[in-house]
Amino acid sequence: MRIAVVPGSFDPVTLGHLDVIGRTARLFDRVHVLVTHNPGKQALLEVDERVRLIRESLAEAGVDGVEVDSLSSGLLVDYCRKVGAEALVKGLRSSTDAAYETPMAMVNRDLAGVETLFLVAQPATSHVSSSLIRQVAALGGDIAPYVPRAVAAALQPEGPVRG
Ligand code: PNS
Numbered sequence: 298m299r300i301a302v303v304p305g306s307f308d309p310v311t312l313g314h315l316d317v318i319g320r321t322a323r324l325f326d327r328v329h330v331l332v333t334h335n336p337g338k339q340a341l342l343e344v345d346e347r348v349r350l351i352r353e354s355l356a357e358a359g360v361d362g363v364e365v366d367s368l369s370s371g372l373l374v375d376y377c378r379k380v381g382a383e384a385l386v387k388g389l390r391s392s393t394d395a396a397y398e399t400p401m402a403m404v405n406r407d408l409a410g411v412e413t414l415f416l417v418a419q420p421a422t423s424h425v426s427s428s429l430i431r432q433v434a435a436l437g438g439d440i441a442p443y444v445p446r447a448v449a450a451a452l453q454p455e456g457p458v459r460g
Pocket of ligand 1: 372
């Protein structure tokens with residue numbers, strides 16, 4: 298049984314995340330999406346709300362067999378050990394992502410022998426980030442092209458101010 302963990306802040310989940318999760322589900326027998334709290338980032342959504350939106354988005358996209366969980370404390374690799382995962386999977390959009398992700402991948406392998414696999418983002422979503430979505434939503438712009446329907450409904454229940 299090959300098990301992978303797809304970790305992230307997912308604040309909120311985007312179409313880019315959904316693509317990476319779906320592609321991971323095709324490569325592994327079981328996938329755990331793990332929502333983490335990143336103290337270095339100003340959060341928009343509560344962790345439980347992020348979990349709910351990921352579950353709804355996966356159901357809407359017809360992606361089966363994916364567990365969605367959250368990590369409030371402790372190391373990512375301890376969660377991997379607990380669920381028997383041998384790999385972390387992350388999306389890579391740019392060389393900036395690679396520079397940010399590479400040291401974490403090395404530390405996670407040093408700590409517990411957990412490998413990190415990178416899936417190259419689709420061109421259609423390679424410019425999409427949760428931080429940009431948060432900013433566009435806060436300023437009333439239309440986020441619908443970048444996020445699952447459940448996320449657009451949660452963040453902009455009355456639609457964009459500027460469409
Ligand atoms: O989506 P993000 O904010 O870039 O994801 C951040 C993530 C999940 C990679 C980071 O918050 C994380 O790894 N958290 C778990 C704590 C941990 O294990 N830290 C050591 C990793 S080197």
